[in-house]
Amino acid sequence: MAVSKKESMLVNEDGMEEESDMGDDLSDSELEQESDEEGDVELTEPSKNAIYNKDGLLDKLGDMSWPENAKWVDKLTVDIEQEQPVDVNDDLTRELAFYTQALNGTRMAFEKLQSMGLPFLRPEDYYAEMVKSDSHMEKNQKLKERAKQKKESIESVKKWRKQRQQSGFAGGDKGSELDSAFEDGKPFEKSSNKRTGVAPGDRTGGKAKYAGKGKKPKKREIKDTKFGYGGRKGSKKQNVAETTNDLRGFNKEDGFSRNKKKMM
Amino acid sequence: MAKKRKHSEADAASQKKEEVAPERPKRTLLGWKGKKDDQVKESDSTTVFRNKEKVLVTCSRRINYRYRHLMLNVVDLLPHCKKDNKVESKSSKGATLNELVELKSCSSCLFFECRKGKDLYMWMAKSPNGPSVKFLVNAVHTMEELKLTGNHLKGSRPLLTFSSNFDKDPHWKLLKEMITQIFGTPKEHRKSKPYHDHVFVFSIVDDHIWFRNYQISVPHNESDKIARGGLDKMTLIEVGPRFCLNPIKIFAGSFGGPTLYENPFYISPNQIRSMQKKKKAGTFVKKVKAKTRRKIHELENPLEQDEFAEMWKE
Structure with a gap:
C-alpha cells in the first residue's frame, strides 16, 4: 500500500521539523518554554500542505450516495x-x-x-433478544439500588441531625461539624498521624513491614544505600561553627515567590 | 456447480441472441403489447430502491481487550454486519481486506486497527470503489460499563440523528453519507426487528464526530394496542458504547487510492507522546543548567568578607 507508506513519511518529516523547533526554543529562552508547557500538545495552526480536494469529495459523494428515489x-x-x-x-x-x-x-x-x-x-408483550444480557442488567439494577440506599441513609442521618439541632440539644454545634465532614465524602478516613501518644523519634513497636519475607525489597535497599538509614536526624541538622555563616543553602527568592503564590 | 455454469452459459447465449435479434414487441392474449406500457413498467422497477448494505467488521491482531469489546458492541448494534477473523496489519493489509470484503460479499467495511496496544484507528470503507476514511478513535466507553443503564432490542433499526454542521463542508457531507449507509440498518433486513427503540447521535464538536446510543423509553398506554405514547413524556437512557472519531484522511478508493482530504489539525498520538517525553526530559536539563548558572554567578561576584565571620571561632 503505497499511500500508507507515503503518509508515514510525511509524519516523520513533520516530527523532524518540530524537533528542530523545540531545540531552538530551548536555546533562545527558557521562560517562554515554561509558559508553553502549560498548554496542550496541539497544532493551533492548520498545516498548510494538507490536501483538500473539494471537487473530488463531492464527486465521490455523488457516486456513492443512494439514488434519488430512496425514501426517508x-x-x-x-x-x-x-x-x-x-x-x-x-x-x-x-x-x-x-x-x-x-x-x-x-x-x-x-x-x-x-x-x-x-x-x-x-x-x-413483544419479547425478543436484547443488546445487553439479563445478568448484566441485573447487576446494573443492584448497583442502582445500592446507590439509592446509600443516599437514603445519608439523608436520614441529616434529617435526624437537623431535628436534634432544632430541639435545642446541647450537642447541636458539634453536630454541624460532623455534618460537614459527612459532606466531604470521606467520613471514615484514617487520621494522618498514625500513632498517638508516642514520641516522634521512637521507632519501637513500629509496623513490621518486611517481617514476612525477612528481606527488604531491592528498591528500598538501593534507596537506603543512597540516603542512609537509621540513626538520629537531630544531630545532622544542627549548625556547627563552619556552617553558621554559610548562607549558600539559603534561597532568598524562595520565600518571596511562595508569598507571591499565596497572594495570587 | 456444473448446472449453474450451464445456466449461466445459456444466459449468456440468450443475451447474445438478444443483441443480434431486433427487438420485437411482446405478444399478449389480446394482441401486441404497446411499447409505452413497457417503458412505464421499467421505470416502476427502478423506483423501488432496496438497501442491500452488508458491513464486514474486523480488527487487527494484538488488539486491546477494551477496543475488542467496543468492536463486539458495534457488531451487536449492526444486525447487517458480518464479523470476521483478525487481520494481520501489514503494509499490504488494504489489498487483503479488499479481497476479504469481496469474499464475504459485503459492500462496506469497518476495520479496527490497534497500534502499540493503545491507539485505535478505525477504517470505514465502501468496498468496491467507494471512498474510505481513516479515523483515530478517542474516548472509548463500552456497553459493559455499569453507568450506562439502558437496554434495547437487538436488531431494531436505529434512528440516526446528525448535528446540522455535517452539511457545512464537503468532507463532512461525505462522512455523513457513509455513516448513514454503514450504521443504518437496511429496511426489512431479515435480522432486523420492526420497532424503533434506540437512537444514534452523531455530532460534530471540536472537529470530532461524537457517537452516542440512547434507548427511547416512552410511557405506554396498555389499552392502546397500537402503542402510540405521549411524545412529551419521552425520556432517553444511554446504552453505550461511546466513542469519538477524529478523521485523519479520506481516500478515493477503498483502503487506498488518491487522498481527497487530510485533516490539517491532526497530530499522531506517537508524536504527542514524544513531545510530552521531550518536555519531561527538559525539566532535568533546565535544573542542571540553572545550577551551573548559579555557580558561575557565585564565582563571578563573590561575597565580601564578613567582619564577624571569625567571631565564634576560637
Whole structure:
C-alpha cells in the first residue's frame, strides 16, 4: 500500500521539523518554554500542505450516495440544529447537547413515522433478544439500588441531625461539624498521624513491614544505600561553627515567590 | 456447480441472441403489447430502491481487550454486519481486506486497527470503489460499563440523528453519507426487528464526530394496542458504547487510492507522546543548567568578607 507508506513519511518529516523547533526554543529562552508547557500538545495552526480536494469529495459523494428515489424510511436520518457551540471539555454541557439532539431527533422521527401510519413502538408483550444480557442488567439494577440506599441513609442521618439541632440539644454545634465532614465524602478516613501518644523519634513497636519475607525489597535497599538509614536526624541538622555563616543553602527568592503564590 | 455454469452459459447465449435479434414487441392474449406500457413498467422497477448494505467488521491482531469489546458492541448494534477473523496489519493489509470484503460479499467495511496496544484507528470503507476514511478513535466507553443503564432490542433499526454542521463542508457531507449507509440498518433486513427503540447521535464538536446510543423509553398506554405514547413524556437512557472519531484522511478508493482530504489539525498520538517525553526530559536539563548558572554567578561576584565571620571561632 503505497499511500500508507507515503503518509508515514510525511509524519516523520513533520516530527523532524518540530524537533528542530523545540531545540531552538530551548536555546533562545527558557521562560517562554515554561509558559508553553502549560498548554496542550496541539497544532493551533492548520498545516498548510494538507490536501483538500473539494471537487473530488463531492464527486465521490455523488457516486456513492443512494439514488434519488430512496425514501426517508430507508435512511431514518434526522438533522438537528445545534443551538450554540459546545465546549468540549465541559462534560456535562456536552452530554446535555447530545441528549437534546437525540431527544429532538426522536420526536421528529416519531412524528414522521406516525404520520406514515407505521408501527414504531414496541408493544408490551413483544419479547425478543436484547443488546445487553439479563445478568448484566441485573447487576446494573443492584448497583442502582445500592446507590439509592446509600443516599437514603445519608439523608436520614441529616434529617435526624437537623431535628436534634432544632430541639435545642446541647450537642447541636458539634453536630454541624460532623455534618460537614459527612459532606466531604470521606467520613471514615484514617487520621494522618498514625500513632498517638508516642514520641516522634521512637521507632519501637513500629509496623513490621518486611517481617514476612525477612528481606527488604531491592528498591528500598538501593534507596537506603543512597540516603542512609537509621540513626538520629537531630544531630545532622544542627549548625556547627563552619556552617553558621554559610548562607549558600539559603534561597532568598524562595520565600518571596511562595508569598507571591499565596497572594495570587 | 456444473448446472449453474450451464445456466449461466445459456444466459449468456440468450443475451447474445438478444443483441443480434431486433427487438420485437411482446405478444399478449389480446394482441401486441404497446411499447409505452413497457417503458412505464421499467421505470416502476427502478423506483423501488432496496438497501442491500452488508458491513464486514474486523480488527487487527494484538488488539486491546477494551477496543475488542467496543468492536463486539458495534457488531451487536449492526444486525447487517458480518464479523470476521483478525487481520494481520501489514503494509499490504488494504489489498487483503479488499479481497476479504469481496469474499464475504459485503459492500462496506469497518476495520479496527490497534497500534502499540493503545491507539485505535478505525477504517470505514465502501468496498468496491467507494471512498474510505481513516479515523483515530478517542474516548472509548463500552456497553459493559455499569453507568450506562439502558437496554434495547437487538436488531431494531436505529434512528440516526446528525448535528446540522455535517452539511457545512464537503468532507463532512461525505462522512455523513457513509455513516448513514454503514450504521443504518437496511429496511426489512431479515435480522432486523420492526420497532424503533434506540437512537444514534452523531455530532460534530471540536472537529470530532461524537457517537452516542440512547434507548427511547416512552410511557405506554396498555389499552392502546397500537402503542402510540405521549411524545412529551419521552425520556432517553444511554446504552453505550461511546466513542469519538477524529478523521485523519479520506481516500478515493477503498483502503487506498488518491487522498481527497487530510485533516490539517491532526497530530499522531506517537508524536504527542514524544513531545510530552521531550518536555519531561527538559525539566532535568533546565535544573542542571540553572545550577551551573548559579555557580558561575557565585564565582563571578563573590561575597565580601564578613567582619564577624571569625567571631565564634576560637
